[in-house]
Amino acid sequence: MADGTFEIIVSFSAVFGAIAIAGFLFQEEDIHKFILAQGGALTGIVILAAVGTDLAEALILPTVVVMIAETLAFSEILTEKEKLNAGITDSPKIGRRVKLNIMETSPILVSGGLVIYGALLTGFQGGAVIGAGSLYYLINKERGDVSGGLWDTIHSLAGIGLGGWLIGFAILFLFPRFWLLGLFLSSAGILIKVISHMQLLGVELKRALREKIIGEK
């Protein structure tokens, strides 16, 4: 990294955090405060990423996990608080299907691009990218329920992927001569595992959206 880049990035993220906190001070609504606090919290990740070494890469993942955990916990508290303020026990339902043009037209292009890019990446990141693409497609396009047989098939595919990942790791340690085979086995295995889990998540998410937010059966 060039000299002074770290300082420049840290200064920029300090400015970004200052803007987020300044906006935070003027907000009245709790949800706006919450969103701005999230925006500010991203600065921590930016500063860690600006270090730009292997160790920094290892530190970013736990930081992201902490932020996601905080976001989930506090959004739950906010929902409970608002329910208590409004005097209701269940979340209100929309009661009709939401039709957005972008949800009809964009999925093929967006998820196609994500799938191609993820296939080039392979490994855990590639699986996450392909999984995000298929999740986007499933949320927008999938209509009916998944049969039990298909669900089990996808599940067993994830198991086979996990097996390939473990065998690949064993080859790396036991037979270091075949390291390329081990590398490909483990990267393809984790790719399949992450993709199938993300797809199941997409189906489940769609069902939850239809039942809990839109209020369909």
Place this chain on the structure above:
Amino acid sequence: MSNPITELGGEIISYLRWGEINPYFTQVTLALFVIAVIFTFFTLVKPEKQVQPIFGADQNFKRGITDKNLRIRRYMAVVCGIATAWGVITGDFYNYILSISLIGITNIGIVAASKGRHVLNAAFQYGLMIMLSSIPLFGSAGILLGSTGTLSIHELTYISVRGIAPMLFLIGVAGEIGIAPVYATKAELFRSPGAPYIIMIHVSSLLILVRTVEIALILTGG
């Protein structure tokens, strides 16, 4: 050049060689660790019931805490105790920060388990505080790593850290843990049932602040 660890906490009694993390016990951190473990076991006893008088009559009633509520609070208190015990002995700066974040989230869990409007309000305000103070906390780790090249406390004893990293670290800890008893008081949690779990917030806050002062002195000294 003297070693700030032995200068502050006495001789290193024991030393776990786990790669780069290297947890260690000095006389101070051993005492903190034992206190954290003892208070973790205290959370396993039955919670006390709050006695409230009925005005206008010579009677009183006891307010208990429901079973589901009890389980999640106990779980959160135990996790909080384990994270505190790990945080006071760890030899890695980033590990320390992670356990501080975990303690913050579990404190929120303990506070928010009771379904009172004021309690939930205080929990949400504390949550915003935690989110905002994770900026200086993780920012200090990033700046420390960028300027010194290591996060191991044993390595940092030989390096004198200057600049804003220790200051950001102190601000972050103050927002994340130091302010926890204030919100617990604000929610009037002392008057709501379930006493041993509330104690955990205070114990973790106290122990972590002692350890934070030690780490800040280790960072700036050396």
